[in-house]
Amino acid sequence: MPLQGNIRDFSTTQLLNLVNLSRRTGMLTIYEGLPTGEKDAMKNDKMAPGKERARVAFNKGKLTYAAMLERDNSLVTVLNKAGKLTDEQARVLRERASNITDKALAMRLIGAKYVTQQDILDVMRRHTEDIIYELMTWTEGPFRFDDNEQPSSDVIPVLIELENVIIEGGRRITEQRELDKFIDDLDASLEFADNPKERFKGIHLSVNEWKVVSYVNPKNTIRQIMKVLNMSEVEIKRILYSLNQAGLVEIVKPQAVRPGVKAPTPAASVAQRKPQARPQKPPEKKVVLSLIEKLKSM
Amino acid sequence: MQTVKMVVTGPFSSGKTEFIRSISEIDVVSTERGISKNTGEAQVKEATTVAMDFGRITVDDDLVLYLFGTPGQRRFDFMWEILAEGMLGFIVMVDSAKPETFREAKSILETFRAYAPTPYVVAANKQDHPEAWNPDDLRIALRLEPEVKLLPCIAKERDSVRNVLLELLYTILEEMEQ
Incomplete structure (x- = not known):
């Protein structure tokens, strides 16, 4: 199976x-x-x-x-x-x-x-x-x-x-996890930081970074760019993280604010309380042997 | 007369009550309650154990083995420590066809090990189910050490239950002899 x-x-x-x-x-x-x-x-x-x-x-x-x-x-x-x-x-x-x-x-x-x-x-x-x-x-x-x-x-x-x-x-x-903290919504979009011309001077970008830069526009969501460029979530987030750290690109949060849902707090269970091991009185060997004989005969 | 106790534990719906019912010489004293129809559990089974199940095997006039089944749901876990008191050993039942319960089974196992350093075995129940994970895969999934016995089991079959109990007794014997 x-x-x-x-x-x-x-x-x-x-x-x-x-x-x-x-x-x-x-x-x-x-x-x-x-x-x-x-x-x-x-x-x-x-x-x-x-x-x-x-x-x-x-x-x-x-x-x-x-x-x-x-x-x-x-x-x-x-x-x-x-x-x-x-x-x-x-x-x-x-x-x-x-x-x-x-x-x-x-x-x-x-x-x-x-x-x-x-x-x-x-x-x-x-x-x-x-x-x-x-x-x-x-x-x-x-x-x-x-x-x-x-x-x-x-x-x-x-x-x-x-x-x-x-x-x-x-x-x-x-x-x-770090990247998810940085971009928590793929429906966010991108815009250039102030003075993009100045900021891009002397910067060397990889082919994939240029590809992403070419789609920077508040009208394009990250999800859309990811799909067009056939990139994975991790790839695009990693690129956006470095572009953002270099001061080239800003993340624009989507306008609609979703109501926050508070995650339920799990109740403390016995497992979480970490019980103390208690010393047990060891059984007598003859008791165990009698039980084995009984079960074998059943 | 001497009485000894073994505990059968495991996640909700892993087959603990059925296990005890298959081997007990008395009708299992069960504290099952019907599950209200609008809960998720109702889709898994009709009734659940709220305090404990209780079965008995009389060896002779001087010796009786009691089997206690714990309630599987976390909200009744205050009962576990009480049931674990003075146990000879314990059996962790795992529903081999429900991987969503494996993490819970492991957590219950660790909890019972913390209650008392008594011997235990793991029963890979519902091995007759078409979607059952085989014991080798289950061992890896539960991260069990090679020396821990993981036994294929079908709780509704008396021979299968007897085999699990015997293996637990052999483990107890081995530990006594060490």
Whole structure:
């Protein structure tokens, strides 16, 4: 039977640990949660699996493949994003090579000396790791792990040890918390700080930073920019954080003020009160042996 | 006459009452109450234990084993410490098909370990359920040390319950001999 649950109760990090420790082979699928209207055993809203959001494959406890299904995971996009293909090269390839698989395309690109085999492996590895780091920040969504299921043979597999990914993911979760404090609403928009001309003088921005800068306009929400640029939440927040720290861009909060909802304070439970261990009188051995005999005879 | 006590604990709806009912020689003295229909728990089961369940196994004229089942809901946790007093050992029941309860099961286990340093085993209940996690995965999920016994269990089957109780007794014996 597949392993099923919700990452709200058993996090992506815990799942990665489980796969790593049990040296599992199979496919993890995370779904959009659809409320069923029922409550689960912990009185939380019960979620049924909806649309697939992400798929991650493992081979004997090692990570081999990951994809966010609402994003373009094609090799062309991944290479373009990593700066190995220009926007123009990517556009041409998307037009001319739309019918061939990533694996076949990789062979052609290597043959035509656009990229090396190592370039492809490095880029796919980083792409796969980035997806996992993002999945580790997810806090809700039904999942299922199907033993022995593998992605299609057309995809380019990688082979990544999970230990380091789990450690690095943990570090990034801490970073994400800081970024979330900085931008707590993706419906906020952006505007340039005063005197942008002066401020941009002598500043060197990366390609992705320039891309974000080109969309700075109070009419564009961060969410919209993220979608247009095919960026993850972490990526855009990280870029905006550095642009803001450099004094180039300001965050504009959305106008509508949402009524604040005060989180319920959980009542102190016995577990939180940390009870004191009491010394127990050890039972006599003959009592235990009598109980064993009795149970055996039942 | 000597009486000894074992405690069966675990999250809400993990199968504690059923466990005791399967092995007790008397009808289980249960303090179950109907769950009001507008609560989330009503969708999980019809009644819940509010104070304790109580079962008995008579060994001979001189020795009786009492099984106490704790209420699973946190709002009745004031009963746990009272029930844990003087126990020979305890069993933590986990519903293998409800991963949302694993964190709670671990927390209950830690709480009972803090009450008394008595031996314990973990019963991976509802192993006959199609969505049950297997015991190996459950061990990782609950972060149990290799020396802690995690036993597959079907609480409605007497043999399965007997096996869990025997394993707890073997653990008690092993600790006495160490």
